[in-house]
Amino acid sequence: MKVAYYPGCEYETNAKDYEASAKIVCKNIGVDLVEIPDWSCCGSTAAHSTDHLLAVSLAARNLALVEKIGFDTVTASCSACYQRLALAQAELAQDKKLLEQVNEITGYDYKATVKVSSILEIIAGVDEENIKAKVTKSMENFRIAPYYGCLLVRPSKVKIDDPENPTIMDRILQTTGAQVVDWSHKTECCGASLSVSNNDIVTAMVSRIIKAANAADANCIVTACALCHLNLDYYQSFVTQTKGALKETPIFYFTQILGLAMGFSKKEMGVEYNITDTAELVKKVV
Amino acid sequence: MQRIGVFICWCGSNIGGVVDVPAVAREAAKFHGVVYSAEYKYMCSEPGQEMIVSAIKEHRLTGVVVASCSPALHELTFRKNIARAGLNPYMLEMANIREQCSWVHQHEPEKATKKAVDLVRRAVAKARKLEPLFESAIPVTKRALIIGGGIAGIQAALDIADAGNEVVIIEREPTIGGKMVLLDKTFPTLDCSACISTPKMVSAAQHPNIKIYTYAEVEEVKGYIGNFSVTIKQKARSVNSKCTGCGTCWAKCPTKNIPNEFDMGMSTRKAIYIPFPQAVPNRPVIDRERCRQFVKGKCGVCKKFCPTDAIDYEQGDEFVTENVGAILAATGYDLIDWTKIYGEYGYGKYPDVITGLHFERMVNASGPTGGKILRPSDGEQPKTIVFIKCVGSRDEAKAREYCSRACCMYTAKHAHQVLEKIPGSQVVIFYIDVRCAGKAYEEFYLKTLHEGAIYTRGRVSKIYPEGDKLIVKGADTLLGRPVEVVADLVVLATAMIPSAGSADVARTVGFTVDKDGFFQEAHPKLRPVETNTGGVFLAGACQGPKDIPDTVAQASGAAAKIIGLLSHSEIAGEPTISSVNEAICSGCLACQGICPYRAIEPKEIVERLPGKQVTRVVASVNSGLCQGCGACTVACRPGALNLKGFTNEQLLSEVDALCQ
Numbered sequence: 001m002k003v004a005y006y007p008g009c010e011y012e013t014n015a016k017d018y019e020a021s022a023k024i025v026c027k028n029i030g031v032d033l034v035e036i037p038d039w040s041c042c043g044s045t046a047a048h049s050t051d052h053l054l055a056v057s058l059a060a061r062n063l064a065l066v067e068k069i070g071f072d073t074v075t076a077s078c079s080a081c082y083q084r085l086a087l088a089q090a091e092l093a094q095d096k097k098l099l100e101q102v103n104e105i106t107g108y109d110y111k112a113t114v115k116v117s118s119i120l121e122i123i124a125g126v127d128e129e130n131i132k133a134k135v136t137k138s139m140e141n142f143r144i145a146p147y148y149g150c151l152l153v154r155p156s157k158v159k160i161d162d163p164e165n166p167t168i169m170d171r172i173l174q175t176t177g178a179q180v181v182d183w184s185h186k187t188e189c190c191g192a193s194l195s196v197s198n199n200d201i202v203t204a205m206v207s208r209i210i211k212a213a214n215a216a217d218a219n220c221i222v223t224a225c226a227l228c229h230l231n232l233d234y235y236q237s238f239v240t241q242t243k244g245a246l247k248e249t250p251i252f253y254f255t256q257i258l259g260l261a262m263g264f265s266k267k268e269m270g271v272e273y274n275i276t277d278t279a280e281l282v283k284k285v286v
Numbered sequence: 287m288q289r290i291g292v293f294i295c296w297c298g299s300n301i302g303g304v305v306d307v308p309a310v311a312r313e314a315a316k317f318h319g320v321v322y323s324a325e326y327k328y329m330c331s332e333p334g335q336e337m338i339v340s341a342i343k344e345h346r347l348t349g350v351v352v353a354s355c356s357p358a359l360h361e362l363t364f365r366k367n368i369a370r371a372g373l374n375p376y377m378l379e380m381a382n383i384r385e386q387c388s389w390v391h392q393h394e395p396e397k398a399t400k401k402a403v404d405l406v407r408r409a410v411a412k413a414r415k416l417e418p419l420f421e422s423a424i425p426v427t428k429r430a431l432i433i434g435g436g437i438a439g440i441q442a443a444l445d446i447a448d449a450g451n452e453v454v455i456i457e458r459e460p461t462i463g464g465k466m467v468l469l470d471k472t473f474p475t476l477d478c479s480a481c482i483s484t485p486k487m488v489s490a491a492q493h494p495n496i497k498i499y500t501y502a503e504v505e506e507v508k509g510y511i512g513n514f515s516v517t518i519k520q521k522a523r524s525v526n527s528k529c530t531g532c533g534t535c536w537a538k539c540p541t542k543n544i545p546n547e548f549d550m551g552m553s554t555r556k557a558i559y560i561p562f563p564q565a566v567p568n569r570p571v572i573d574r575e576r577c578r579q580f581v582k583g584k585c586g587v588c589k590k591f592c593p594t595d596a597i598d599y600e601q602g603d604e605f606v607t608e609n610v611g612a613i614l615a616a617t618g619y620d621l622i623d624w625t626k627i628y629g630e631y632g633y634g635k636y637p638d639v640i641t642g643l644h645f646e647r648m649v650n651a652s653g654p655t656g657g658k659i660l661r662p663s664d665g666e667q668p669k670t671i672v673f674i675k676c677v678g679s680r681d682e683a684k685a686r687e688y689c690s691r692a693c694c695m696y697t698a699k700h701a702h703q704v705l706e707k708i709p710g711s712q713v714v715i716f717y718i719d720v721r722c723a724g725k726a727y728e729e730f731y732l733k734t735l736h737e738g739a740i741y742t743r744g745r746v747s748k749i750y751p752e753g754d755k756l757i758v759k760g761a762d763t764l765l766g767r768p769v770e771v772v773a774d775l776v777v778l779a780t781a782m783i784p785s786a787g788s789a790d791v792a793r794t795v796g797f798t799v800d801k802d803g804f805f806q807e808a809h810p811k812l813r814p815v816e817t818n819t820g821g822v823f824l825a826g827a828c829q830g831p832k833d834i835p836d837t838v839a840q841a842s843g844a845a846a847k848i849i850g851l852l853s854h855s856e857i858a859g860e861p862t863i864s865s866v867n868e869a870i871c872s873g874c875l876a877c878q879g880i881c882p883y884r885a886i887e888p889k890e891i892v893e894r895l896p897g898k899q900v901t902r903v904v905a906s907v908n909s910g911l912c913q914g915c916g917a918c919t920v921a922c923r924p925g926a927l928n929l930k931g932f933t934n935e936q937l938l939s940e941v942d943a944l945c946q
Contacts, residue, residue: 164629182635184750215752 003122004071004114005033006062008042008081015078015226017270021255022077022119024269028134028262029126036065036074042084045193056098057105059088063116064108077119077255079151079225086116086158118152118160120224120254124168131175136263139178141284144257145218146170146180147209148187149228163187169224169254176261183216185209190231199235203242206235210249220250220281222257229253233275250278260285288414291322291347292406293338295329295354297384302327304388306399310353313403317410321345330360335367342371349373349413353381353406358809374418376861376931381409404944411943415936419861422909426512427611428852429454433504433791434616436464437483437834438826438841440490442614445845447495451852454608455490456518457500458787461565463487464618468548468643470650470657472834473699474730479834480564480652487566501571505605507795508884510910511821512611512857520604524572525558529596531568535588536560544576546654550644552662553654558588558597562652572597612821612848613795615805616841617788619827622678622781627685631677631749631778637663638756639749639776642696649703659707661775664754668774671704672758673697673715674746678781679831680718686781686802692833693779694721698731700777701739713739714771716746716760724835742769749776782831796883797822804830815844819913820860823847862931863912864919866905871926873903877918885911886918 011019026033041047043058063085066074076082092099092112103110123131146169153163161168166187170180188209191202209232213221223229233251240246251274259269260282271278292314296302307325315323322345326334329352341347350373352364357380365375383402391398430446432439435457443453455462466472467487469479490496499518506517525535539558545551548561555561557577560570578585579599589597621641625634632639638661640648651657661668675693678685694717701713720741722728735741744761751757758771784803792799797817798806805824808816815823825844826837851857868891878886889906892899905918905927916929928934 162629165633184632188748212750212752 001030001126002032002034002071003117004066004069004074005035006039006042006066006074006076006081006085007035008076008078010078010226014230015253017273018077018226018229018253018255021253021259021264021269024264025255025258025262026119026123028259028264029123029131031122031126033075034069034071036062036069038065042076042078042081043088044080044084048084053101053105055084056088056091057102059084060092060102060110061106061108063089063092063112063114064103064106064110066114067110068108072113073115073117075117075119075122077224077226079118079149080227082116082118083151083158086118087155089114089116090157116158118224120152120168120172121160123255123258124172128171128175131172131258135176135261137261137285139176139257139261139285141219141286142176142178142257142281143217143219144173144178144180145183145213145216145221146173146186146254147213147221147223147228147232149190149223149225150187150192151225151227153187169222173222173254173257176257178257178261181213181216181218183212183218185212188212190228191235192227192231195231195235199238200242202231203235203238206231207239207246210236210239210246213249214247218249220252222252222254224254236276248276250274250276250281252278288319288348288416289321289346290317290319290349290351290410290413291338291341291345292317292320292324292351292353292410293329293334293341294323294325294383294402294406295334295352296325296327297329297354297388298327301354301384301388301402304392304395304398305383305402306395309399310383310402310406314351314353314406314410317407319349319414320410322347329354330363335363338364338367339371342368342373347373349377349379349416351379351381351406351409351413353383353402353409355384356382356386374420376419377413377416379409379413379416381405407946408940408943411939412936415933415939416931419930421858421861423856424510424512424859424910425856426852426854427514427609428452428855429608429610430612430614430848430852431456431514431516431608431610432614432616433795434464434618434826434828435459435462435490435498435500436616436618436826437466437486438616438618438828438837439464439614440483440486441838441841442616442825442845442848443490443496444486444493445842446848446852447493449845449849449852451495451849453493453496454516454610455496455498456502456504457498458503459561460501460523460571461487461561461567462490462498462500463564463566465643466834467562467564468650469646470653471699471703473695474724474726476699476702480650484564484566487564491566498567499606500567504791504794507613510908512851513910514610514613514821516608516610516613518606518608520606522574522601522603523569524574524577524598524601525570526596526598526601528594529569529592530594531560531570532593534591534593535597536570538587538591540585540587541576541578544573549647549654550641552644552647572599612823612851614844614848615791615795615797615817615822615824615828616826616844617791617805617828618785619782619831620785622685622783624677624778624780628677628778630747631674631776636749636751636756636776637661638668638774639778641778641780642693642700645700645777646696649700649707659704659775666774667708669708669710670712670714670771670773671775671777672746672756672771672773673700673713673777673779674758675715675717675779676745676781677778678783679779681781686783688781688802688831689721690779690782690831691721692782692831694719695724695727695730695833697777697779698722698734698739702730702734702737705734705737705739714758714773715739715741716744716758717741718743718745724833744769782827784828788828795819795822804828815840815847821851859909860914862914862929863909864907864914864916864927864929866907867926867928868904869926870924871904872924873905874923875903875905876921876923877905877927880917880921881912882915882917883911883913885913
């Protein structure tokens with residue numbers, strides 16, 4: 001299966017490990033991710049919080065490129081990229097006037113035919129048996145709290161699963177033999193880009209999420225969002241400094257868990273990029 | 287040659303403020319067949335009606351056109367009016383120049399006036415073709431059937447039976463009593479619900495004019511107003527009428543620990559059981575899906591111990607037919623299944639998040655905890671209780687748009703009960719609005735407020751457990767701040783929805799439901815207890831969410847209507863029904879399949895042709911069943927079917943008039 005792939009701005013920076021693990025895992029289960037040539041900004045926070053038309057146009061340029069190279073589906077590993085592209089697509093498919101206006105801005109003749117899927121949906125769409133067949137290691141020592149954040153399940157026209165209790169990632173993780181815990185904070189806010197301006201709020205929110213995961217007896221949190229990953233990973237140390245002791249909880253991308261289960265090395269999966277200590281738990285992959 | 291009089295109504299400024307009424311009257315005077323045309327401020331008023339009567343006499347009118355509001359509102363008024371002047375009441379045609387003209391075109395008075403002229407021209411064209419119609423006489427069976435034995439059904443049954451008519455109640459549960467008998471105290475007087483409803487249950491059971499079928503359902507309804515024939519499915523109780531209700535069987539039954547539905551699963555029952563001690567009839571049923579005798583084929587304990595030999599494992603479902611003149615639907619409500627909708631409250635995962643009905647059973651002295659308010663998870667007494675109102679109500683995004691009406695009051699009552707029963711407790715109530723419209727309701731709410739209930743205006747966004755507590759996160763929209771309550775117990779005031787299976791009842795009996803599935807009344811203001819199907823009435827929460835006082839009032843209202851109907855030995859049948867021109871009917875019976883009221887049957891007729899007699903089949907319309915919808919007339923290929931009062935000829939002349 002070939003799918004157009006939108007990397008997004010974090011792919012070479014703080015989500016390098018997500019990008020790398022997603023590509024390796026997808027390839028291993030027969031999903032060929034084809035990078036969109038000349039891709040540009042998806043229209044995330046800086047754009048969509050200030051100018052709606054700018055945000056839609058930025059996303060539409062990338063969607064037009066997907067149409068141009070002859071793909072009907074595009075995916076993105078970053079959940080913010082997914083949400084921006086999917087929302088723009090939903091709006092453009094419904095609003096002919098907007099589409100014309102946007103085409104004039106981008107200079108492309110986009111027909112609004114592209115389907116936007118998150119990388120979770122793409123991997124969930126692969127036959128479970130095919131994934132299981134590639135699993136060579138046991139992840140039974142991982143007690144995972146799957147964390148979805150907000151972007152994948154809201155708003156309702158682009159949600160990929162139930163906004164209150166999503167399970168799509170739970171099911172994917174279960175194919176590796178890992179224990180997936182049921183917990184209360186699957187879609188609570190991580191503080192998102194408040195980490196730039198108001199990081200004590202982020203610290204408080206991160207603290208709650210990690211406490212809830214600990215209460216559910218998880219030994220790691222797994223996410224599908226680069227921003228969630230950054231906040232949970234980076235602000236853990238702040239929590240310990242300001243809000244009292246916290247059990248250090250490694251944060252993984254779900255693709256890293258899949259990759260480790262498939263026998264790829266921790267280097268290939270980029271787990272050493274984490275700020276929290278992952279080494280001890282990764283040793284328990286058997 | 288018809289002599290038509292046209293009467294145009296201003297309806298105050300409703301029509302007159304938009305449409306140039308005098309101009310319409312002047313135009314109407316020029317139409318073919320019109321000999322008199324007039325206008326008046328309020329045509330439906332006494333002087334307006336008098337004006338029509340004297341014009342009929344003075345100008346020897348043979349037909350009347352009234353251009354005013356919808357015929358749904360005043361057609362009957364004007365029919366009676368022209369009958370007073372000696373005209374056949376069906377020589378009336380109405381033009382709706384209010385709802386269909388002035389109200390919808392209020393910003394375009396000129397166009398509206400032109401449209402009003404067109405509508406009057408149409409009505410005149412039809413009036414020229416009208417023929418006198420005569421009502422038929424339908425005999426009335428002086429018995430009523432009530433579907434649902436809750437407080438609405440019981441109240442109506444007692445009223446109808448006290449007036450001297452026989453009543454049949456059908457209840458699908460093993461006992462009558464409905465939801466009211468489950469409740470603890472009723473607002474605003476705090477009298478014990480069971481204490482006021484169980485005596486009514488007993489009165490109904492002992493009334494010489496009332497016959498009760500419990501554990502029974504309506505299987506089929508045939509017939510029409512005054513003459514219904516209802517087939518009742520009596521589900522196999524496995525206990526026959528020799529039972530004295532001594533209780534030996536359920537004491538001895540070895541199959542325990544079945545969650546008791548009447549306690550919301552908070553207590554257990556046996557496989558042979560009565561739902562609660564005051565059940566009427568005091569006669570158990572066997573739950574065949576759980577009973578060992580039925581599941582494993584051996585046990586027989588209850589049969590062995592029964593002193594009156596009342597246990598009958600062989601008993602099958604029975605079908606009984608009852609003939610009645612009127613049917614009352616009183617099927618009540620259920621609570622919306624919030625566990626399928628509200629993930630933010632845990633989808634039912636947390637045992638200490640319960641509904642108001644759970645709370646009622648718990649706080650009820652005869653309930654599963656003997657009246658103690660306890661946490662379902664650990665049986666501890668809660669100190670901080672959060673109530674969330676409008677769960678499923680007033681939520682157009684996730685559930686129902688409407689207000690369930692009773693929740694504000696019962697939540698206030700629950701809060702009062704918590705504060706009374708648990709010293710030092712804290713009650714936080716999240717609300718959108720506090721709606722206490724009812725006699726002594728606001729006073730009750732204020733009392734609860736002064737007792738210390740903390741009313742917080744805002745919705746709850748999330749509930750999650752932390753240790754053995756529940757964290758309730760919400761907003762206080764008056765302070766404009768997020769709030770968080772560490773609660774021991776959360777009670778949800780869930781939306782009232784039509785009871786399960788009520789759509790089947792509507793289909794079987796043959797009447798309509800509204801967009802939310804509640805039974806549709808014939809008119810929201812003027813005919814609130816009737817359905818659009820003649821002889822079928824409704825009462826209680828099946829028509830829309832309501833509390834006990836409103837339910838009982840509506841039940842007595844419906845009973846009065848039914849008593850009125852049953853007081854006649856004959857009633858007038860609507861003449862605006864289909865008729866068959868047998869001479870041109872080909873007998874194809876395409877109409878039979880189309881008729882929604884099963885009013886068309888084949889009939890054999892004998893025809894004399896030159897030199898021979900021919901027997902052939904034609905369609906025949908049952909005048910009692912036909913509701914005059916006209917579907918058959920469209921289906922009829924030879925054009926043999928015609929709807930009286932809306933004949934093909936009349937309709938086509940209207941079309942011609944509009945297309946001029």
